[in-house]
Amino acid sequence: MSLDLADLFNKYGSDKDSSGYSHVYSIMFDKIKHEKLNVLEIGIGTMIPNVQSSMKGYMPDTYLPGASLRAWNDYFINSAIYGVDIQLDTQINHDRINTFIADSTNADSVNQLMTKLDVQFDIIIDDGCHHDASQKKTLSHFFPYLKDGGIYIIEDIYPGSNITNNNPYEIKNVIGNYEHFFVGLKNNQCVIRKKRTNAIVCC
Numbered sequence: 001m002s003l004d005l006a007d008l009f010n011k012y013g014s015d016k017d018s019s020g021y022s023h024v025y026s027i028m029f030d031k032i033k034h035e036k037l038n039v040l041e042i043g044i045g046t047m048i049p050n051v052q053s054s055m056k057g058y059m060p061d062t063y064l065p066g067a068s069l070r071a072w073n074d075y076f077i078n079s080a081i082y083g084v085d086i087q088l089d090t091q092i093n094h095d096r097i098n099t100f101i102a103d104s105t106n107a108d109s110v111n112q113l114m115t116k117l118d119v120q121f122d123i124i125i126d127d128g129c130h131h132d133a134s135q136k137k138t139l140s141h142f143f144p145y146l147k148d149g150g151i152y153i154i155e156d157i158y159p160g161s162n163i164t165n166n167n168p169y170e171i172k173n174v175i176g177n178y179e180h181f182f183v184g185l186k187n188n189q190c191v192i193r194k195k196r197t198n199a200i201v202c203c
Contacts, residue, residue, distance in 0.1 A: 005029075008074050013059065014067035021155065024183055028151065028191070029075075029123070037079040038121045038147075039072055042104045042138060043128030044083045044090035051087060053129055066092040066099065068127065073097050082121070084113070085128070104128050104138040114145050121145055124152045132161040132170070139192075140174050146194050154190040157182075163190060 003011065006022035016022060045065045049056045055063055069083045073096055083090065083099040091099045100117075103109040104126070124146055126138050135154050146152050157163050163170045164187045171180050171190060180192040 003074070005071070005075055008071035009068065012067040012070040013063050014071055015059070016068055016071075016155075019156070019188075020184060021189065024189065024191075033076055034078055035122075037076055037123060038082065038119055039076055039079050039123045039125075040082040040084065040121045040142075041068055041072065041125045041127055042084045042142070043126070044069065044085040044087075044092075044099060046085065046087035046090050048087055048089055064092075065090040066097070068125075069097050069099070079122075080119075082117075082119075104141060105134050107141050110141040119145075120147045120150075122147055122150050124150070125155060126153065127155045130156040130158060132157070132163045135161075135163060136170065136174060139171070143175060143192075143194075148194055150194045152192040152194070154192075155188070157184075157186075157188045157190060159186050159188075 005026050006017045009017040009022055043053060045055045045067060046053065047056050047063060047065060048054055066083060069081055073081045079096065081097045083097065084102045084104060086101065086103050088101065093099055100113055102113040124142055126135060128134065128138060139154065143152060164182060175192055177196050178192055179195055180190060183189045183191060
C-alpha cells in the first residue's frame with residue numbers, strides 16, 4: 001500500500017505533518033500528484049549549528065537535510081523536484097531531486113540561478129527564512145518564475161507577522177490581483193494561485 005503525504009513527511013523526518021500542513025497539501029495536490037510538474041522548495045534544512053534557520057537542536061541529530069524534498073520525490077512520482085538553500089550541507093542531488101545554492105532574498109542570486117536552470121515552476125514552497133521581510137523578498141524574486149495557474153505557498157508565517165497582522169495588502173503589493181488566502185490556526189500559511197481575480201480572498 002502506498003504511503004500518503006503525511007506518512008511520507010514522517011518517514012523522512014520532515015516537520016510538515018507535525019506543523020499541520022499535510023492535510024492542506026493533500027487537498028491541493030492529490031489530484032495532480034501524478035502529473036509531470038516542476039516543484040521547488042526554498043529552504044532545505046541545514047544542520048550546521050548557529051546559522052540562520054538551522055535545524056540543529058530543533059530536530060534530532062539523526063535528521064538529514066532534504067527530508068521534505070525526499071517526501072515530495074516519493075509523492076510527485078513523475079515530477080522534477082528542486083531545492084534551494086544557502087548552506088552547503090543541504091545539497092543532495094539524486095534521482096529526480098536537484099538542489100542548488102542561492103540566496104532567495106537576493107535578486108541577483110535568484111536571477112543567476114534561474115538563468116542557469118531556464119525553468120518555470122508549477123509549485124513553489126517557501127520554507128526558508130521565516131521572517132516576514134525575507135518571505136516578501138523571496139516571493140517577489142521567485143513569483144515571476146511561477147507558471148500561470150501555478151501555486152506558491154509561504155510556510156511558517158509567525159504570529160504578528162506584517163504579512164497577516166492588520167495589513168492584508170502586504171502580499172497584494174507584491175503579487176497584484178492574484179488569488180491568495182491564509183490557512184492554519186494562526187494563518188501560518190499563505191497560498192497564492194497565479195490566476196488573476198478582482199478580489200482578495202482571505203480566511
